[in-house]
Amino acid sequence: MPDEIHPDGLPLPQRHFAVGAIAIGIAMAVLDGTVVNVALPSIVAELGTTPSAGVWVINAYQLVIVALLMPLASLGERVGYRRVYRWGIALFTLGSLACALSHSLPLLVAARVVQGMGGAAIMSVNGALVRHIYPDSQLGRGVGFNGLVVSLSAAVAPSLAAGILAVGNWPWLFAVNVPFGALNLWLALRYLPRSEQLARPFDWASAVLSAMMLGLFFIGADTFTRGGGALPAAIGIAVAIAAGVFLVRRSRRDPAPLIPVDLFRNGVFALSVSASVCAFAAFTIAFVALPFYFQQVLGLDQVSTGLLMTPWPVALGLAAPIAGRLSDRASAGVLGAFGMLLLAAGLALLTLAGPEMGAAGIAWRMALCGFGFGFFQAPNNRTMLAAAPRTRAGAASGMLATARLLGMTVGASIVALVFHLAPARAEPVGLAIATGLGLAAALLSGLRLSRRAKEGATRRA
Template identity: 30%
Template sequence: MPDVRMASPQGKWILLTTVLGSSMAMLDSTVVNVALPRIGEDLDANLSALQWTVNAYTLALAGLILLGGSLGDRYGRRKIFVIGVVWFAAASLLCGLAPNTGFLIAARTLQGIGGALLTPGSLALIQASFHPDDRARAVGLWSGFGGIGAAIGPFLGGWLVDGPGWRWVFLLNVPLALLCVPVALRHVPESGDGSKHGRFDVLGAALGALALALVTYALIEARGGSLIIAVTAVAGVAAGIAFVYVEKRRPDPMMPLDIFASRQFTAVNLVTVCVYAALGGFFFLAALQLQVVSGYTALQAGTALLPTTVLMLLFSARSGALADKIGPRIPLTVGPLVSAAGLLLMLRVGPDASYVADVLPAVFVFGVGLVILVAPLTATVLASVDVARAGLASGINNAAARAAGLIAVAALPLLAGMSEEAYRSADAFDAAFDRAMPICAGVLVLGALIAFATVRPLPPDCRKPECLHHSSVTAPPLEGVRSRGRLEAEGKGDGGG
């Protein structure tokens, strides 16, 4: 049984290295959007290249994050976490040195692979290391410090872009890794699941990533309307069908399809897709709108979106406790509707927009909606399956959220009629933004309708701390995968979700 105490020096070192590791991935997913206009200007990139700058990272991360968790279980969570941190830092260095968009996109793909290795291990190391009596507090502190990192991310990114330059958004990860890796090797105990001896589902992971890549390519490049785009789209759908077929027939699949036999789990993942598709589209376009149309600097644009993260950091735990009492159906219905209202308020953000009168009300309402819905969403996912499959359920939900954001960034500019050069013209981008926000709001309304029609009361309340603490706006918290044997040893009564 894990026996590290929170108050011990080792406990503090473990918390430090896991926070540093998760913050690298979290910062990168929140600050890059702020840097996009400057990247486009410096590298003479069109809108498709900016979309790929975001999506190359998300694609690799979403496609491989379940495999990353499995590698940690098999070969040691600390080992895979450290490899992920080193990989991520090396890829970040390449991003910072990129001479052109093709090089940057390739480096961002490598970054996503590193993120898929380190992200599952961050929380898993805490759960595998700390004494059960201290675990809830450790997870709370991990989430809180991570929330602070998420809160300062856009501010820091804007400051770097306006100051030393956008390349430092990526180069900043290198010193963080140089601090994180020695601490992990010296102070974090190794952990894994020695009972896992089955083959890795490499074919499933490859087919899943290929399906996402082909569909994303088809959506981003669809403005050309060529035959090859149509063929790519069909091939992406075919790869998705093959992925489902392989996962159904493999004895040890990456994503066991029988987990979707839980209607609640399936329904909540559909809500997740709607919510995080809207989030992905909004955060991609909002930073551009504030800089291209409203004339904000990168620092001002990053700071403008700060209230959303601050609200989630301060009030997610209270929202989770309330949902514990009244059930998830009302929060998962009301939350998306409130966030949708916030997105419609963004239509007021145009040329020379006032922050207090135009931007802040929209961002505040949007953030209140996220506070209402996100913690109950996580709790409902974990409560909808057997406790021994909570890690798998959380991983699938996290991958679904990231895939939804990926598709949204690819599809939304197309649906809103943005040309390749739209972000170079304030008038053209403003008009397209005004078409895009109602689409995002409509997706949130769809999520609310799904929740109202399908979500049912939970079994006994969720006492997992990761259900209550949530401050990232890019994906749900990823619970570390734990083995069935250890879960049973700790007792099934510690929370069915």
């Protein structure tokens, strides 16, 4: 029954329905972070606003998610992950309906804030729910399936947005979430598992500091990326760093802190987080730089560019469930290092590509990158979740999502800096930096082998 605590995963068939619930939720959250990019020109034109103002339709959603991930993960440890997830689905669905009914930019941005609150709740406890849905022996399988859902959602988002806009106007991008949100809420109410709860009050001061740290860092990086001025960006990032310092100092006295400094004492967890940040920074740099590289260096048109970007997410989706299953039996350090070496090799080969290379040559290199990223992501995520006690699964889940967004933000800032400092060579320089970050992630993944061996020797002694 859903109200029982299952110490080693849900029984069948409840597990299948619970997996369906979290799959629908994470797919909607990922899709709505991407489809609006395609529709933004239409939204700006119909609402009679400017592109610089319209970009807040995107920023509002992303900023709220970044700021609330860790506080909501911590709240989930105290009130239960399924409760946070259910409220997240409800808010996301209501926010989607409000977006569809908005007829002005302020109303649409406000509705996106509500939607972002729901998306943050979904993402913050998604990994923790996977930990409680699957048996420990099949945790990698669950993480791999999650990776498949995320990659497929990211892959189909532009095409889905284009298809909806071909038959309707932009409000339908949000309206389609309503029936799926209702179905998801029913599944979540009926099938998601109950989890252990920490008998500790919620730390509101740490939640505010965490929101300031991550939110201001995102605003500062985004301001710099969009050319909003170096001084405002530097001030935002400086205040974010100061908030982070206060937060870490405060967290050292807490046995279950909001920012999981207790989990970072585990060398394997710390290396996994660091590897994830490097990997997603490399991923973001590549996905921003490659379209420019294909069109401006290799001379391809927009249609060819779109088609040649597809092998990466497709290969990632194929690799993630395979790597997830393997991670239940093989070393995540070996799998992760292997995957990142494949990614780095693929990026290096793309960087060296010349205009004479055909579409097939580019496609298999892109697939190599995606396959490598898939072989890294699922085992790495499994390691992060398994490294934490079940009572701290929320902190590990929140950190997993935060590392992904932090890496993507850092990657976007690096691309902006490269395009500013070396516009004539921005694409190959950016890809070279992404290659280096992939190698760094491979090294960090490999270091987990020696760290785990040392920790095992210490326990035996």
